[in-house]
Amino acid sequence: MGLADIAAGIEVTDTQDARGVATVDDTDATLAERLEPFASALPCSVTAAATVLERYAACGSVGAAGRAADVAPMTAAKTLYLLGESVSPATPLQRDVLADWHAGDLSRREAIELTGLSETEFALAAYVETHDPIEEACAAVEGVLAGQALDETEPLADAVGDERGF
Template sequence: MELSDIAAGIEVTTEQVDRGVAAVDDTETDVVTRLEPFAEDLPCGVEAAAELVAVYAEGATVGEAARRAGLAPTTGAKTLHRLGEPVSPLTPHQRTVVDDFLAARVPRTEAIRLIGDEADFALGVYAHTHDPLSGASEAVEGLLAPGSANPDPLVEARSDVDDLL
């Protein structure tokens, strides 16, 4: 039996409707405008936050992006955290130390000694006591989302189908 024998007598009775791809496009609204509702809760001004996000999305480190936005590196990290970007410098064990400090089971000096760096400790405490702002990640979604206009930094390290042939 051949494929033509199997397909004999099969007919299409309805047409498929092409509905296209559903997409939400917020690019008409600039980042500053999208961040305005969060202005009071950000650790810096909205314009600086927009510049920080733009530079960080280009691939700069948190510190470099903060400096180019006119902010201290810690303020830049706090801002990115509030916008929903995971930038905590702490390991899981160090987060446990912060938990113990906040529960008053470990004194501050001991917590800093266990973490190893006072700036990392301060940022870890801030991240633990300040949740990301609800809706803020959606405001910067097009910039910080994987697969946005930013090139993949690991593209040269990956194999291509042509490499297999």
């Protein structure tokens, strides 16, 4: 095979094809519509869950998200957890104490004293330790919380420390 055979079919053009980032958005459904199949597993209505997600993504406050959706902050926290957000107030050591309490090795009072958590924090941590996020629902709302804590004016805000260097 010669060079002429290899070059056969090659064309020279005056312009280059536009190359860009390919984007695919196959979700024409609203957030509430995407959550509808999981309505029975959520601690609030799908409309309230969608409002909690959107408000939390905008402000990062569970309390504000709950107020916007007209649900208790605990319900908002449970909803966020089931949809993939980390909301547990417990450290790994506190989670070990919770596991001992759940296994019946400690009384509730002892577990609360050992963890140092408030009643509300203990209740949320216990919920997180005894429930799993809804994987399909997490996939359905993927990306809603992705940019929640980033400063849009600084593209590398999540990669750099504060002015003190940490």
